[in-house]
Amino acid sequence: MDPAARNTRRALLLAAPALGGFAAFWLLPMARLVSVGASGPDGASAYLAVVTNPRYFRSLASTVVLSMGVTVATLAISLVAGIFLQRNRFPGRGLLVSLMTLPLAFPGVVVGFLVILLAGRQGLIGDVTSWLFGEKTVFAYGMGGLFLGYLYFSIPRVILTIMAAVEKLDPALEEAARSLGASTWQVTRDVVLPGLAPAMISSAAICFATSMGAFGTAFTLATQIDVLPITIYNEFTNYANFAMAASLSIVLGVITWAALAGARTLAGSGVAAAA
Amino acid sequence: MAVAIRLESCAKTFADGTRALEPISIDIAAGETVVVLGPSGCGKTTILRIVAGLESPDGGGRVFFDREDVTALPIEKRGVGMVFQSYALFPNMTVAQNVGYGLRVRKLPREERQKRVAEMLALVDLERFAARRVDQLSGGQRQRVALARALAIRPRVLLLDEPLTALDAKLREQLRVEIDRLLRSLGITAVYVTHDQAEAMALGDRIVVMERGRIAQAGTPQEIYLRPATPFVAEFIGTMNRLVGEVVDGHLVVAAGRVPLGGIAAREIMFRPEDVRIVEPGAHHLRATVVASFFLGDHTRLVVDAGSAAPLVVETRARRKWPRGETVHLALAEGAVLALPGASP
């Protein structure tokens, strides 16, 4: 047989175990999920419930708004800090970077707990504000706390991506701009930021998708926070409304997948979220 | 140990439809070094890979080692030694481990293996580097390790895929000599692929010039250079001058003068730059004006305008300056004039 064809066939065979497991444990279950989603009293229109039903729509809307807010805030913060860290060397920089990327591995639950430590009833912020203003500020158990928590696990990831992208920027472009008389701000606006655009797009998508699908943080802070993953969880566990839970989670999955796929086409490289 | 190679009607069409090779047949004698020469995309690497067993020829094509039909034999079983363009040295192994890899695969006992590895390293002058890791070596050294590794298994055939292309000019010349010495002393059958015609001329017992998947000409370096069979071969090997004119009385008459044709009857002739001499007015065949001159150290290349479609190239050893616009008088050496089959009569 043609050696080239033989090699290709053998190579494809080697992917079979992974694919087989994937088909059995993800594709098939997902197919079942889709069909269960359509098996409720509303049938296939349950998939539109996220838009037609006001309760679910509110849940989706607040999740989207929250995720977008987190994305914008994270990008802004990470750009300033990331560019600064990558371009300036000072004693302790390495340690700073390592410390900032620690939360990468924290599960949402731990982040929720840390938010409580910061902004909960006995939180640090509450102590500080009561000492400063006499009033204890507690916001951990609502959207404010969730926002803080999502910020917490998004910043490390995005900062790392931005720093890596800054390192790959061609210094010659900025030097050319400066030789033409551009000020630092103009160089940043016209050369650096456009150069970072792919990295910004892909990290924004990851940030958005992760926030949309995050569960642990909201779960720890309060099971009554109205974000879509919590709604899905409640439908499944408390109301045993499997069809609704299934259809809502499919819709959520499609949204996060679409965000990542869209960013991939825009930015042109491998992108995936990690919760 | 050396075997003869025979390719019978080997063609190759790739899966995406590209036709890399038209049916060709080649006979290589045992111990001969054949250089397959041509520009990129001409199919020369494909021929090598078919001999190696990395590609199989389209239906009907056959490969023989001596009288054995090896067409269906995969490369693992063909007993060829191959030197790759990128050397493909194993980064996870030392030099000695690389060279001994094929012997380990053949389950040679350790003592014998070590002896053979030492022998090979001595052959390529790298004994001191046996324990080095591959990434610590220079380009030339890596090339020699690749050679030693291919030779260690005592292959029936040695196949070299543009082994010197990645090296700088000086190193290339040096290694060319070494490879030539090695091939001759080993008496092994070798197929050498390159796009560098100087290399081909230096190393080949015979050269096969390829053009777009076909053999343009096969012959000794002298035959190829002095009697090119097609315009492509003529222009690919070295530089060729062309003149078109009218045949009058055994001479080719052009605007710049008349060139004795010496028996050839063709309106278009070709000749090599080194066969043109600069002479005194009166003894000349052509008058031309200098367009540019390049002092290349051991000779000067002159580009002159003789009123033909393309400027002529002349080589001279005279050490003087050639200002632009100066008139020169040229004479062709005897036997320098070539006409090609297919050139209009």
Place this chain on the structure above:
Amino acid sequence: MTGPSPRLSPKAEGAKRKPARYWLQLAFTLAVCAFLVVPVFMSILAGLTQNFFVGLNSGLTLRWVGEVWGLYSDTIWRSIGIALACLACTIVLGVPAAYSLARARNRLTRWIEELLVLPVAVPGLATALALILLYGTWREFRASWLFILVGHVLFTLPFMVRSVLAVMMSVDLAALEEAAASLGASFPRRFATVVLPNVRPGILAGALMVLTLSMGEFNLTWMLHTPLTKTLPVGLADSYASMRLEIGSAYTLVFLVMIVPLLVAMQWAATRMERKGA
């Protein structure tokens, strides 16, 4: 490049008097870092003080850590076990898959790459629901730790594949394999002696990633677990909800102690790979 370089090295830049901008950015970056790090320290402290509300003055103690061990040691062992099993599975499934993606570069393999990433692109909640709906009725499977393992492997496999694939693409595998084949090596032999040794850095980086992700996985595991198959993050959620702050903190401390070395190792492995140009 002749003449003096027009570009100032970062060191030379710093030697000039720094503009206010620099100090502002530094302060901002430090503030961000504080935001990320201070709660962690608070948590560590809380887990080690006698009484969180009294603070450090109540003295340091390991009793909370001791209590955590008494209550939750099974979750710790289970998480470690599942992480190691997950690692084994992702290596066995992922390395060959990465090889096939690296060698057979065609449309089919691009689809496969996309497919494998789906469990990561889609919320863990959805994957878990899907698994429960299809396999929930199979009692033995549903109640065993293997159920959780399946979820973890689905989630971590793309990371192992991607890590190994990156290294495979940076090495000219085709040429190396052809060279080994020309020397007579059969496929299994050259896979073991030539392919695998050269992708070791990728497997190492992938392994650290898989271990870290598996140990910290919650979204999937919360849905898939049963009271008898709790993992560490599941236990953490429990303790935050029902136990006093000191115990939750001590438990978090235990988690940090396990995960931080892995993170450090990942950073070290990454810089090592960068230096080697992989």
